[in-house]
Amino acid sequence: MNEIKNDLLLRVLRGEQTERTPVWMMRQAGRYLPDYMKLKEKYSFFERCQKPELSAEITIQPVDQVGVDAAILFSDILVVPQAMGLEVQMLEGKGPLLPEPIKTAKDLNRIYVPDVNEKLGYVFDAIKLTKQELNGRVPLIGFAGAPWTILCYMVQGKGSKTFDEAKAFCYMQPELAHQLLQMITDTTIAYLKGQVKAGADVIQIFDSWGGLLGPDDFENISLKYIRQMVSALKEDVPVIIFAKGAWHSLQSMAATGAHGLGIDWCIQPEIARQFAGYKVVLQGNFDPAKLLSPIPVIESEVKKMMNAFGSSKHIANLGHGILPNVPVDHARAFVNAVKEFQIQK
Ligand code: 1CP
Numbered sequence: 001m002n003e004i005k006n007d008l009l010l011r012v013l014r015g016e017q018t019e020r021t022p023v024w025m026m027r028q029a030g031r032y033l034p035d036y037m038k039l040k041e042k043y044s045f046f047e048r049c050q051k052p053e054l055s056a057e058i059t060i061q062p063v064d065q066v067g068v069d070a071a072i073l074f075s076d077i078l079v080v081p082q083a084m085g086l087e088v089q090m091l092e093g094k095g096p097l098l099p100e101p102i103k104t105a106k107d108l109n110r111i112y113v114p115d116v117n118e119k120l121g122y123v124f125d126a127i128k129l130t131k132q133e134l135n136g137r138v139p140l141i142g143f144a145g146a147p148w149t150i151l152c153y154m155v156q157g158k159g160s161k162t163f164d165e166a167k168a169f170c171y172m173q174p175e176l177a178h179q180l181l182q183m184i185t186d187t188t189i190a191y192l193k194g195q196v197k198a199g200a201d202v203i204q205i206f207d208s209w210g211g212l213l214g215p216d217d218f219e220n221i222s223l224k225y226i227r228q229m230v231s232a233l234k235e236d237v238p239v240i241i242f243a244k245g246a247w248h249s250l251q252s253m254a255a256t257g258a259h260g261l262g263i264d265w266c267i268q269p270e271i272a273r274q275f276a277g278y279k280v281v282l283q284g285n286f287d288p289a290k291l292l293s294p295i296p297v298i299e300s301e302v303k304k305m306m307n308a309f310g311s312s313k314h315i316a317n318l319g320h321g322i323l324p325n326v327p328v329d330h331a332r333a334f335v336n337a338v339k340e341f342q343i344q345k
Contacts, residue, residue: 006138009070010201012281012315013238013259021306021314022069023338024141025331026242026262027321028062029074033328035061045090046082049075055126056133063138065328067335070139070202073130073195075123077145077206081154083119084187085111088153101157103169105176111154113183116190123191127198142200144192146207146229146243147184148222154180163209170221177221185225189232196237203233204240204262208320211245211264218249223256230256240283244320250275264319265290269308283315286334291318291326295333302337 004010008022030036036058039048048054058074078096082088089097102108117124130140153159155166170177192203210222226241233239234257241253242262253261254276261280263272265287272282290301306316316338322331 004136004139004201006069009139009315010238012313013202013240015279015281015313017312021309021311021316021338021341023316023335024068024070024072025062025066025318025322025334026072028066028068028331029058029072031324032322032326032331033061033065035065045076046088049079049126050122052122052126052129055123056130059126059130059140060133062331063134066331067339068138070141071130071134072141072143072204073123073127073200075126075143077143077150077208078153079120079123080144080150080184080187080191081111083114083116083191084183085114086154095159096153098153098157102154102180105173108176108180111183113186113190116187116194120191120194124194124198127195127200131199139201140199141202141204141240142192142195143204143206144188144195146205146210146222146241147181147188147225148213149207149209150184150188151177151180152209152212154184163212167212170217181221181225185228189229192229192233193236196233200237202238202240204242205229207241207243207246210243210249211247213246215248218243218246219252222246223249223252226253227256230258234258240281240315242283247272247275251277254280260315262317262319266319269305269310269314273309278313281313281315282309283317285319286317288318288320288323288326291322291330291334293330295330298330298333299337302334303341306338306341 008018011018055074059071063071078088152163152166155169230239238259240260241258244264247267260283263284265285
């Protein structure tokens with residue numbers, strides 16, 4: 001493996017004090033970048049994920065154009081249900097559609113725990129190629145959805161504000177739900193181990209809909225399975241859990257042994273730190289919509305955020321994915337403000 005020149009992210013995740021705070025942005029590859037939009041005209045969404053040359057190119061764009069301290073592989077969390085035998089479509093302007101969602105025990109027979117090398121080998125190829133092309137500039141983050149967030153799409157069949165059908169499935173047919181969650185967990189552990197073998201330097205688990213569950217349900221339906229994933233991975237690679245809205249469970253998430261925990265903008269960094277304890281790294285938590293502010297406002301808000309987190313055990317990031325309508329120079333202003341904050345100290 002080639003050596004990584006800018007290894008700030010890796011050193012922070014190892015618990016080291018660094019000369020400045022590393023910065024990257026969730027969903028930084030794609031959407032708001034004009035060069036990505038050009039590729040979008042030529043290739044379908046899953047073509048962009050499945051062709052290693054395209055995935056690598058899109059992954060590296062924000063490293064070159066915005067100056068982030070890490071790359072995150074261009075792919076999607078929904079390649080997992082696809083590999084388990086469910087059809088997944090990506091509709092322009094509408095998002096994902098799974099036309100035959102899981103509703104009954106019979107539906108569960110249609111899906112399986114796949115051989116990840118056979119079904120998701122293209123992701124591993126994309127990681128290998130991206131690592132080659134990055135040539136050690138910054139670390140590469142691999143990722144997958146948390147089992148609960150994946151179940152949301154497998155049962156609801158599309159995006160939703162409440163994921164009420166997914167919740168009803170868990171409450172009405174708990175045995176079936178746990179069977180499905182375990183199948184997703186087993187698939188995802190093998191998938192993430194494959195990503196690490198292919199060269200991913202860090203793994204992030206996205207539980208985008210964790211915050212839809214109350215604390216008890218979050219433990220039983222989500223964290224129980226995330227814990228299995230962290231246990232299977234944490235000796236091999238640094239792991240970050242991002243469970244949006246699940247601030248109430250920061251303490252139990254820290255107890256999984258994960259190296260980093262993502263937080264959104266609805267909790268003060270100081271309070272998150274008290275909940276999470278002093279060992280784990282916190283990642284976040286700039287409101288993505290604030291990138292639509294004038295640049296001087298972005299700069300002063302970044303300073304506030306950086307002061308609230310303090311100068312160690314922090315990875316600067318947004319509190320959720322970057323919005324498609326953010327101007328590139330605003331994204332760049334965010335990244336630069338984090339980098340410069342350190343110089344002024
Ligand atoms: O090409 C397009 O414009 C389609 C938009 C798009 C993109 C750029 C989708 C469809 N997925 C992606 C890439 C993607 N998705 C990445 C890699 C790029 C990067 O992060 O830099 C990652 C990490 C994801 C992860 C993802 N997909 C999540 C978790 C993170 C989050 O934002 O909460 C989720 C929930 C998805 C599902 C999904 N895929 C695409 C959309 C529009 C959605 C969200 C649907 C919804 O709102 O329910």
